[in-house]
Amino acid sequence: MTDATPPPAPRPTSVKAVRNGPLQVKGTFRLLDPDGEEYDLTGQRIVLLCRCGRSANQPFCDSSHKRTQWSSQDQPTACEDADGGAA
Template identity: 55%
Template sequence: MSKTTIKVNSNGSLLVSGEFEIVDKNGNNYDLGGREKVSLCRCGKSANKPFCDGSHRGHFEHEAEAFDLPKKP
C-alpha cells in the first residue's frame, strides 16, 4: 500500500497521490478512472469541481509554505 500524499501547490491545486478514494457528501465514490494522482481545486473556479481544470491561472494567489498548527487544546 502506497502512502497518501497531499501536496499544496503554490497558486494552484492540491495534488493528491498514492492510495486514496474521494467521496461526495453522501459517501459515493468518484470514479477516478484508475488514476493514482489527481489535482483538487482550491480556488473555486473549476468547472470540474472538486477536480482542478486550471481555471485558477492568473486568478488565485497563495504561496504554499508549510507551517505548524497550534497544539490542540
C-alpha cells in the same frame, strides 16, 4: 489455478499544495462526495483538487486558477485538532 494478476500494492498517499494551484494527491486513497459516494478514480495515478473554488469540474482542478490569477498563501504551520488545540 488462475492466471489473475494480483492487484498492485498500495502506494503511500501524499498531498502536495501546488504553489498558486491545486492540491496534488498521489497514492492509494478514496475520494468521497458530500453524500459519502465514492468518485470513480480507476486508472488515476494523480488527482488534482481545486483550491481556488472556480473550477467548473469541482472538486477537480480545471486550471481556472491560471485564468483568474488566483494565488495561494501557503506557509507550513501547526494543524489544529477538532478541539482547537495543536495536533
